[in-house]
Amino acid sequence: MLHLVRRRYLYFALTALIILPGLVAMVISTVRYGSPVRLSIDFTSGSFLEVEFERPVGAEEVRAVFEGQGLEVAAVQLTAGDRIAVVRTQFIDAPSKEAALAALRARFGNVTERRFDSVGPSISATVTRNAILAVAAAALVILGFITFAFRKVPHPFRYGLCAIAAMVHDILVTVGLFSLAGLLFGWEADTLFLSALLTVIGFSVQDTIVVYDRIRENTPRMRGLPFEDIVDHSLTQTLHRSLATHLNAMFVMVALLLFGGATIKQFILVMFVGLASGTYSSIFNAVPLLVVWENGEVPRFLRRVFLRA
């Protein structure tokens, strides 16, 4: 049996270390862009036009054409050897887009429109609100579910809360990563990112439940042992399974990352990191936290500090 839970404060420190860069990135992002992650037009409203030119163009020239139409340009990105331009502007309607395309054609010759997304402010407000609601709803539902599923165990509510704590960890890691990527590579969070986030939450809890289930099973069988030992037994027993499952999911995701289409690369990467974080948080966050709580270590610690003083 591995004595994993013994080093729990080390794990907490490690967790803090992992979350820290993400947190810093989120603070910087909020200062610079007004939100912890860079938001796509799904949340901020605006338009997003992807066009393909016949020959390489310059970003400034493209911007100039749009501004000549009286359109405010937020960003112009060039890819594929400067032949594909991604232009992000304020919210424009289809006729304005057509006018802009015509102006581009006049300037650069043949232009093909590959993609055009345009989200008005009323929609983006709805999306933002729903996004927050979805995450909150997921947290509540999971808390309720765990409390119900483990009702026969002493203090089932603690199990639920520790699982939520692990979930929060996963959210912070995922959002932190995305925030970092936003600062460095210009990644933007859209509804797809939100789907990935919610999936990560779901799977993280799935992992946690498997360990909890084992603890629940071992508790009546190992009645004499201290809680720490029961937990260690449970963790050791489920370790194989956690790693094997995780490995298999990784196989699929790595394949998708390496060989899959470009449009979902961000999505897969978020899932990849999120799933890894999920497995980590189940073993090294949720369960140690549970032990801390069951042992009453926090009140003991506070008592020591204040009594000594």
Added chain:
Amino acid sequence: MHLRDWFLLALIVVLVAFALWVDLASPAIAFWRAVPPLPENPSTEDLARHEELAHAIRSTTLHLGLDLQGGMQVILEAQLAAAGSGHLAPVPGPLTMPHLAEIALRSLAHGAQAMLTAVEAPVDLETARDIINDRVNALGVAEAVVQVQGDRRLVVELPGVEDPRQALAAMQNTGLLEFVDTRGDFPPAGTLISTTAGLTAEQIRAITWTRVYSTVLTGADLVRSEIHVIADKFTGQPEVTLGFNAAGAARFAEWTSRHVGDPLAIVLDKKVVDVPTIREPITSGRASISGGGIDLAEARRIALLLAYGALPTSFSVVENRTVGPTLGQDSINKSVVAGVIGIATVLIFMTLYYRLPGVLASTALCIYAVLIFAIYKLIPVTVTLPGIAGLLLSIGMAVDANILIFERMKEELRAGKALRPAIEAGFDRAWTSIIDSNLSTLLTCVILFVFGNSLGASIVKGFAITLFIGVLVSMFSAITVTRTLLRLAYALLGPWMARHSSLLLGVSLQR
């Protein structure tokens, strides 16, 4: 193997055979471009033929989301009249079929009339939805989806649209309202007819497969402020009043003088709405439509039709997404390749790590893939790119249930149980773990679905659905298929398995 297990095995074989048939019976992916576009002025036969072809494709192939087959998604928001009450009340229905032959078109008698209802007040999103649905279908968009969202939005998805401009124009503009000379016919409401509006004489002559009716006046000739619903001062019956502009009035006067007693069809977007009969020459340019059992609801509907070319209010585009098809095809190809590689790796790993049970789990996984594919075709499920990712992920997670079972089995074997009881114990003990853990994923899928639904993001919905189905079927495949296969293996190869247990199971059974 009990009788029950043989029965399960037979069931699985039948299920897989059926699924394979569904999977292979028709091409997996067919883009709407396979359906030839409609001609400029589609006749009834054209539309019927188009619908038939589209339906055939629709029912046998995988439904692809917008991001895969290209197309556009538009969200329209109703612009409520500033002064109006702003509440959106549905027009009371069902609308009665007026008795066509009895509807009269008469000159508007002057004098005080009681205004029964303002034409602008209620906005019926359902009606707007139906109208826009008709219009985009008339464009030849075979799988258009128009949905009401919330209390003032419509979400329109148009896969495979070649010309987004045309589609947008068709949706937003007022429909083509025409007054058509039917030469004595009374086509039933809803009939599609060919008219001369907008066509040159040569084009009219070129249409030989159906009758072309001549358009007398169009909606452009109507004066909107003259359209009301009133009560006849003698009978109290609802009537619809309308008025034409100067040019229209002159033309109307000339035509009605020559055709007293003849029907004049009101046609919207080539569909017959009503066919009132001219009772008298209308020279004032103002007329009323009445009779034929038209009740208040029907009168309001006609008035709306005339006033707004059918859309009960104007809509503005609040969201517009178009995806070119090239992105989609490319992504599909790449993702399929990636998926195959990923799954192959999983199969290899399972076989190496869990030996014989691993081989069985791999078989179960292949069965799982076949079943899933068939389900997608049958329901049908709209497959988007994240949906494909969700599917592949669920395959990776499908092994999780198997892994739980096998780990449990190994534990039981190490604890000294014999092979058969170890197999059974493995399944029984792992059952609660599997259920509880997968349930949480299912719950998250439900939340994702609700979230996706409330903003018309079919991408999020597609992902939620594919993951949900994936998890469900994976639970079935692990618990039923793997268990049956294991029991079968034990029944056929039990002693051999026990003798070579360290090779075949990874655990030594020798004492």
